[in-house]
Amino acid sequence: MATLEELASLVKGKVVGEKDLEITGVSGLDTAQPGELSLIAAAKVIPVARTSKAAAFIFPSNLREFKFKGIEVDNPRLAFAEILWHFHPKKTYPEGIHPSAVVGADFKQGVGCHIAPLVSIGGCVKFGERVVIHPGVVIQDEVEIGDDTEIKPNVVICSGTKIGKRVIIQPGTVIGGDGFGFERNNQGKHFKVPQVGGVVIEDDVELGSNVTIDRATTGQTVIGAGTKIDNLVQIGHNVEIGKDNIMVAMTGIAGSTKVGDRVTLAGQAGINGHITIGDDTVVFARGMVISSLPANSIVSGQPARSHGEDM
Template sequence: PQAAVAATARLAPGVAVGAFAVIEDGVEVGEETQIGPQVYVGGGSRIGRSCLLYPQVVIREGVTVGDRVIIHSGTVVGSDGFGYARDAQGRSHKVPQVGRVIIEDEVELGANVTVDRATLGATRIGRGVKVDNLVQIAHNVVIGEGSIIVAQAGIAGSTEVGRHVTIAGQAGLVGHLKIGDRSVIGSQAGVAEDLPAGAAVLGSPAVPHMTAKRIWAACAKLPDLLRRVRELERRPGAGADRTGQEEPER
């Protein structure tokens, strides 16, 4: 009785709505879905069957959520994409974000995830995608079916992630990329180029994982290498060229 449900909202049989939840005009909620306390569902959104929205989830207007979706507390779906245009004086003017978000069946979004609405068209999270806590998914991003995104990763606008991709914790992807199916992006990787199907990358900037391991192994030897160079420089004649003349200082 403490929830606020608009008269034009349609709730199917078996829907449970927690205290202080708000369901706006034109919302449709499928059978057996549970909407926790203090959840907000914006006008015109559609929530499928057997979904679970934990307390304080925000579903903005015009969002579509499929069946058997789980969304954890603090997550915001459909917030404005980050889009601004600068004028000649350097002032930033907001670009209207009038697209929407589509979350397909059997997706799970962890706590405090943000999924931005598209500038135009749709931001789409594919069937069976699992997203950990504190992940940022920007406007017009597409995440392919069965992909996994681990905590604190960020995906910039209009990047397309293929099917069954793994993005590990704190990885960052710049905008307008295409990430091939079954790619694996390691923790803290910085991806700035398209990746082919089956790629496995590490590091920032991201490189193939075996190359990254060789780089890390070489870096571990740098202190010893620097010591050896200094020892060589202290030897008599270390500064002489092949003619025996001292090289001028540079």
């Protein structure tokens, strides 16, 4: 529980109405109960807000004329997220290794690590501090995981992978499986190209459920700091992804492509191999990018072209 004034201070907002109003939780407009705080992100939801049972609202400054009580902020979605964390803080886990976990030789860990039941950890693995490993995770040899990283159930992290700090990996993801590399020989058979490189996941990355990130043929497949990848995304071998990207569900990036910073790939976007995607580019849902794009491109369609042209 917190007062409206306390929550406004948390998000650097302005109280509109009773500053001592006690808020018991946070909910959506349709489901909010008396005492709860809800979100008005845009004018189109005002009719729903008028009938909501919420005690108060977070709303943007440009809607102050509608005289809602609550907290006025510049970015209501961000403020709502910050207040959600206040009412639902990150869970903490006891330090220790469960007896059913299997840990290889020369395992090193910092203070505060939690290793859950039925985890398998290979040899020469290194953890930083406060690493949390959930049940059923498999971590192969020579993996490094940084401070405050959390690995959810049934993730597989293959040998040689390097994971930074504050990374979150959702259930079922596989990092460092072999890249899809084959050459046809003189007999017309597919000859497997050894995949001997690795994967680097930089700080503050989040990977959704059932993401697959292939190890490099040689060198590294790289996911840049702050990048967020949704469920069911495939990243091919030797792909290099920059910082603070958003990649929505079922996107696929073929091998050896370079993606810049702050790129948005919407759902089911397909990116060809051996090309470059410039900084701040947006690819709309199901966009099929077959050639390199300069910075600040906005494309859609199959094959992808300027979004205005596609329309």
